[in-house]
Amino acid sequence: MAEHVQKEPLSFREIFIRYGAVIALAGLILFNALITKNFLSLNTLWLVIKQATPILFMTVGMTFVISSGGIDISTGSMMAFCGIIVSLGITNGGNFIFWCIVGLVACGAIGVFNGWLIASVGVQPVILTLVMQIVMRGITVLMAKSSVFVLGGFPEVKTLGLYRFPGRVPIQIIFFVLIILAGVFVLWKTLLGKYVEAVGSNPKAARLTGVRTVAVIIGVYMISAILAGSCGILEMCRNAALDPNELGKLYELDAIAGVAVGGTSMKGGKANVVGSIAGCLIMVLIGTTVNMNGIPFAASNIIKAGIIIFALAIQRERSV
Amino acid sequence: MENQVLLEMKQISKTFPGVKALKNVHFKVHKGEVMAFMGENGAGKSTLIKIITGYYRRDPGEGQFLFDGKEVNPRNTDEAQKLGISTIFQELNLSPFLSVAENIYIGNTPKKHGMIDWDTMNQNAKKALLDLGVDIDVTAQLSQQSTAIQQMVSIARALARNTKLLIMDEATSSLDTGEVKVLFDVVKTLKSRGIATIFVTHKMDEIYQVCDSATIFKDGEYVDCLPLSQLPKLKLISLMIGRDASELVNKRKVYDPDKGKAEIICRVVGVQKANHRLNGINLEIHKGEVLGLSGLLGSGRTETAKVIFGDDVHYDGEVYMGQTAIRFKCPADAMKKGLAFCSEDRKAEGIFPYMSVQDNLTMTILSKISRFGILNKREQQKRTLEYIQKIAIKTPGPSTKIKDLSGGNQQKVILSRWLATHPDLIILDEPTRGIDVGAKGEIEDLIKQISDSGISVLYISSELDELVRECDRIVILHNGKNVGELRNEEISSDAIMGVIAHGRIDT
Incomplete structure (x- = not known):
């Protein structure tokens, strides 16, 4: 009914939702610069990039899923699943690149399956991906026969995980830049990005305006699975080892937290990929801060929780 | 009894940031009167109703809000309800999975030894609905009932709380002709009991069937209050839109x-x-x-x-x-x-509320004006401006969120969206x-x-x-x-x- 068209300047809250993660990231850096010893050095930057790159892949994937109105909590297990395929392949004498592709294709196929169940059959995304999280972890452990793979002897793994360019610049910076460019490009500039937002905003209206919503949702979960698989490969290489029970455990929570802090609406319909990137860096930087100041690691989870609750509280629908 | 004033508002104003939604509005409702609030979207009807029901608070300072002879200032809907002011909305605030009787007495349940007295509750509910001419199984789940019955349930709920003033905000939009008639019979029954009704609707004909008088608002100001017997339809419309309406009808x-x-x-x-x-x-x-x-x-x-x-x-x-x-x-x-299809439910199946007018308008042709899956924002904007001009869509610009437009302008965007496909x-x-x-x-x-x-x-x-x-x-x-x-x-x-x-x- 009679809603008044109000031209208001951006309120504090709106500014915070839009740019909050970037502001918070800047704040966190400033805080560290003042408090943490040896923080302001290139080494810290390289360390953060090295740590953040794998999880950034997952966070970008999660941004797609959440802005389409869904959620994917199977991504942590997806990492390990991709990791085990590559590990088994190369320890049996296979080509590293070939088995990476096999792993990513397998992840993509599972993502398509997830998307199909959600879009066509109508299974709740939270429940489905929770089940998939458990199942994928189980399959991974079975494939590994519960053993830990040490992969330090494989030159490709070593290069992808530990190589540094002159000036101690880690190899991860290539992927760091690539995923940011790709994420921003797809969500800002392409039809797919617009369709994802449309489906998240109003799925019925999207269908009735000719958006093939089933295909969009399948695509979104496929992207999420492939990016999670990539995250698995990068993380496995960084560790130069694969523990099928542990790799990727609870990573999905950091990714979801990064998206939430970044200002993407948890109800879907509004993607803020730049915010997600900043949110992801915040999550990593909190870990670094805690680490460099000698605070117990478990404390970082409490700080993260506080930040997430604040981000969600400020995102709430205005009641009046 | 007939001429006793139930609700009187004097000099009511309401200011939102940047907008004065109500300017010194005044009106009276008598006991047993059925009054229509008329006015275009943005005239201030909804704001006024939200003040009466305690959802908004009026601007402090001048003005008076008298209900049943006393000055009141409900701070929330609960307080208003305690005073005897209830609202029936188009979208009903009922709990679909509770029973009919539970919905009527929710928050107000008859108790025996601190437990819910189911027998009394169901009997009372049955009787309350029979009074309204509805005979259904009150223990059945509410969601199994038609919208019309659900409407009756919300009226019964209001009456169970000793309501003196009932406000119906677009209450008939989802009812068919027969159901509307039943609802109007109920309003007439309430009238005979001295309960006043304020009626807000876009359907002109309905107010002539049921209302005694109409108060007309325009641009947040009071225009006039007349008995409907002295207010032919054309005059009413002319007052609402502020110009001669004969060409419309x-x-x-x-x-x-x-x-x-x-x-x-x-x-x-x-x-x-x-x-x-x-x-x-x-x-x-x-x-x-x-x-x-x-x-x-x-x-x-x-x-x-x-x-x-x-x-x-x-x-x-x-x-x-x-x-x-x-x-x-x-x-x-x-x-x-x-083919093109414009849904009856603009909110649920039409608009993408938080997306721009431009995205809303071009969603149907996005794939046509994109190349290799990459958006052509310039073309999007060009098409949008073309339709904003051609169809006179009132929007601050193509990047305004569609939820900030009035219903009529949202509908124009949706029609444009389909015209753009050349169906x-x-x-x-x-x-x-x-x-x-x-x-x-x-x-x-x-x-x-x-x-x-x-x-x-x-x-x-x-x-x-x-x-x-x-x-x-x-x-x-x-x-x-x-x-x-x-x-x-x-x-x-x-x-x-x-x-x-x-x-x-x-x-």
Whole structure:
């Protein structure tokens, strides 16, 4: 009914939702610069990039899923699943690149399956991906026969995980830049990005305006699975080892937290990929801060929780 | 008793950041009076109602809010309800999975030894509903009841709380003609008990059936308050829109007899659904004609539209486009064959609320104006500006979020979205629902232009006046079947009502 068209300047809250993660990231850096010893050095930057790159892949994937109105909590297990395929392949004498592709294709196929169940059959995304999280972890452990793979002897793994360019610049910076460019490009500039937002905003209206919503949702979960698989490969290489029970455990929570802090609406319909990137860096930087100041690691989870609750509280629908 | 003032508001103002929504408004409601609040969208009716019900607080300082002889200032809806002010909304605030009786007494349950006294509650609920002329099983789950019954339940709930003033905000929008009549009978019963009603609606005819007087607002200001006996429809509309309205009303369309002979572009043959919502629909839509689809709520109008547009794929029977039988898998397929569909529920199936006018308007043609999957934002903006100008969409700009536009302008964006696809047949399901009088006229004019440009229109509406003004031919449905057809000069409100009534007797 009679809603008044109000031209208001951006309120504090709106500014915070839009740019909050970037502001918070800047704040966190400033805080560290003042408090943490040896923080302001290139080494810290390289360390953060090295740590953040794998999880950034997952966070970008999660941004797609959440802005389409869904959620994917199977991504942590997806990492390990991709990791085990590559590990088994190369320890049996296979080509590293070939088995990476096999792993990513397998992840993509599972993502398509997830998307199909959600879009066509109508299974709740939270429940489905929770089940998939458990199942994928189980399959991974079975494939590994519960053993830990040490992969330090494989030159490709070593290069992808530990190589540094002159000036101690880690190899991860290539992927760091690539995923940011790709994420921003797809969500800002392409039809797919617009369709994802449309489906998240109003799925019925999207269908009735000719958006093939089933295909969009399948695509979104496929992207999420492939990016999670990539995250698995990068993380496995960084560790130069694969523990099928542990790799990727609870990573999905950091990714979801990064998206939430970044200002993407948890109800879907509004993607803020730049915010997600900043949110992801915040999550990593909190870990670094805690680490460099000698605070117990478990404390970082409490700080993260506080930040997430604040981000969600400020995102709430205005009641009046 | 009759002339006792129940509610009096003097010099009420309400300021939102940047907007003064109400300016020194005043009015009185007497006990047992049924008063209509009239005005276009943005006139301040909703704001005023939200102040009366405690949802908003009026600007402090000047002004008075007197209820039942005392000055009051409800701070929230709960306080207003305790005073005896209840509201029935279009979207009902009921709990679908509780029983009918529980819904009536929720928050107010009769208790025995600290436990819910189910027997008393169910008996009271039964009696309360019987008073309103509704005889149903009160232990049944609410969601199993029709919207009309649910409306009665919310009225019964209000009465169970000793309500003295009932506010009905667009309460009839989702009811059919028969159900509206039952609701009005209830309002008349309440009137005899001294309960006052404030009625807000966009449907002009209804207020003449039930209201005693009308208070008219425009741009947040009080215009006038008159008994309806002294307020003919034309005068009322003129007061609401602030200019002479005679050109808006009863402007019968000029027929072009050739339209009925033009080629058939879409044919529906014997369409049925297993759930018996459709039981054999037959339609032929000629090129360039406006075919009206009339019938009561639940007669299968929207269902038919959704079958044609490929949104509903579970049906038996055939849909032909031109000469070929076709089964669309989804709306995207139907769009490729030159179909367009404007849903009756703008909020749930039309707009993308937080997206821009530009994205909303070009969503249907995005894939056409993109290359290799990359958006062409310049083209998007160009098309948007073109329609903003052509159709006079009132928006600060193409990047404004569509939720910030008025209902009429949102509807114009949605119509533009479909015109941009250059369709052969556009299906309009209740295109003027929830839109104020001025914008209604504009939308109707727009539909005339659409059909003049050679696009066929399938026009679904509950408002007979509109069908009479707009259509070349009207097919009347009842229980998912065709029961009659009127063409050209045969068309009148009475004739449509006659066929609907006849259909009712037949089945």
